[in-house]
Amino acid sequence: FIIHTSQTSVPRSHCCCATQISIGGIDINDDFGMQLHVNLQKMRDDLLSNPSKLKPIKQQHESNDVDDEELSPDALVQETLLSSRLPLKLNRTRVADSNLPDAGRGLFATQDIAKGELITCYPGDALLCEYKEDITDEEELFQDDESEVILWGDHVDSNDIVEDDEVFDGTDDTSAPLVSYAATVNDVYSVMGMPSLDYDPAYYGHFANDGGGHIALEGVDEAMGVEEMLALYVEKSIEVANARHVPLGGYGGLHLGTVAIKDIKKGDEILVTYGPEYWMDLNF
Numbered sequence: 001f002i003i004h005t006s007q008t009s010v011p012r013s014h015c016c017c018a019t020q021i022s023i024g025g026i027d028i029n030d031d032f033g034m035q036l037h038v039n040l041q042k043m044r045d046d047l048l049s050n051p052s053k054l055k056p057i058k059q060q061h062e063s064n065d066v067d068d069e070e071l072s073p074d075a076l077v078q079e080t081l082l083s084s085r086l087p088l089k090l091n092r093t094r095v096a097d098s099n100l101p102d103a104g105r106g107l108f109a110t111q112d113i114a115k116g117e118l119i120t121c122y123p124g125d126a127l128l129c130e131y132k133e134d135i136t137d138e139e140e141l142f143q144d145d146e147s148e149v150i151l152w153g154d155h156v157d158s159n160d161i162v163e164d165d166e167v168f169d170g171t172d173d174t175s176a177p178l179v180s181y182a183a184t185v186n187d188v189y190s191v192m193g194m195p196s197l198d199y200d201p202a203y204y205g206h207f208a209n210d211g212g213g214h215i216a217l218e219g220v221d222e223a224m225g226v227e228e229m230l231a232l233y234v235e236k237s238i239e240v241a242n243a244r245h246v247p248l249g250g251y252g253g254l255h256l257g258t259v260a261i262k263d264i265k266k267g268d269e270i271l272v273t274y275g276p277e278y279w280m281d282l283n284f
């Protein structure tokens with residue numbers, strides 16, 4: 001179950017002095033969002049010219065036995081930046097009990113936030129990578145052509161790193177699997193934020209709930225069919241959503257940012273749309 005985001009990243013300008021950029025159909029209009037977008041591109045250039053800085057991700061690839069072919073410098077840089085928590089002074093939210101029934105914690109604005117402003121970032125404490133393999137043999141056409149790898153951010157304490165099985169299944173009935181905190185960046189990468197890492201308002205995107213989620217959760221027990229329930233869910237979720245996760249930095253996304261799609265008042269709960277697939281995976 002992965003939160004689906006807008007897939008396209010189309011920067012209109014790479015220049016710091018631009019007044020607005022459009023990313024995934026959203027106009028980002030605040031200095032912080034634009035500076036982060038541009039700084040990510042600078043960090044990318046710096047990492048490309050200093051390959052030794054990519055060592056931690058490279059080592060994880062080696063221990064995962066991933067083909068050398070997949071270790072292109074571009075991919076390693078993208079993975080390094082997606083799985084980093086940068087020291088950002090972005091403090092517009094707090095985490096508290098959600099207003100939604102039985103939704104656990106949620107994300108709340110601590111100041112008015114205008115449409116188009118960056119609210120927070122989505123942490124890539126762990127990255128879920130789905131590499132497409134080249135099919136060379138006809139027989140292989142009928143086999144699984146995807147390899148899945150989990151990469152951990154350098155900032156994650158080694159005691160918090162868990163086996164892949166636990167990422168997908170959780171530990172027991174009470175702990176949610178880490179994949180329920182995953183959001184897509186592009187066709188290859190999804191970022192997973194750890195709920196225990198709740199110390200930095202610059203990286204609170206994984207605490208945003210889905211304002212229609214309870215319909216998807218309750219709907220399966222009722223007389224209505226799955227399709228009708230999902231349609232109701234989509235309608236409600238889109239109606240109340242005031243934010244969206246969007247890839248920043250270009251190059252297929254170097255960070256996932258949570259951006260306001262409506263004007264938000266101080267104290268409002270920040271809500272996004274996860275998409276029907278997320279809830280289908282959770283329910284069935």
Ligand SMILES: C[S@@+](CC[C@H](N)C(=O)[O-])C[C@H]1O[C@@H](n2cnc3c(N)ncnc32)[C@H](O)[C@@H]1O
Nearest residue numbers: 100102103104105180181206207209210213214
């Ligand atoms: C990305 S996490 C959001 C943060 C989470 N609420 C927490 O306490 O850590 C996604 C999970 O939040 C819960 N959730 C989100 N929206 C919900 C809703 N409308 N109703 C019930 N639970 C919801 C579900 O458990 C879902 O798997």
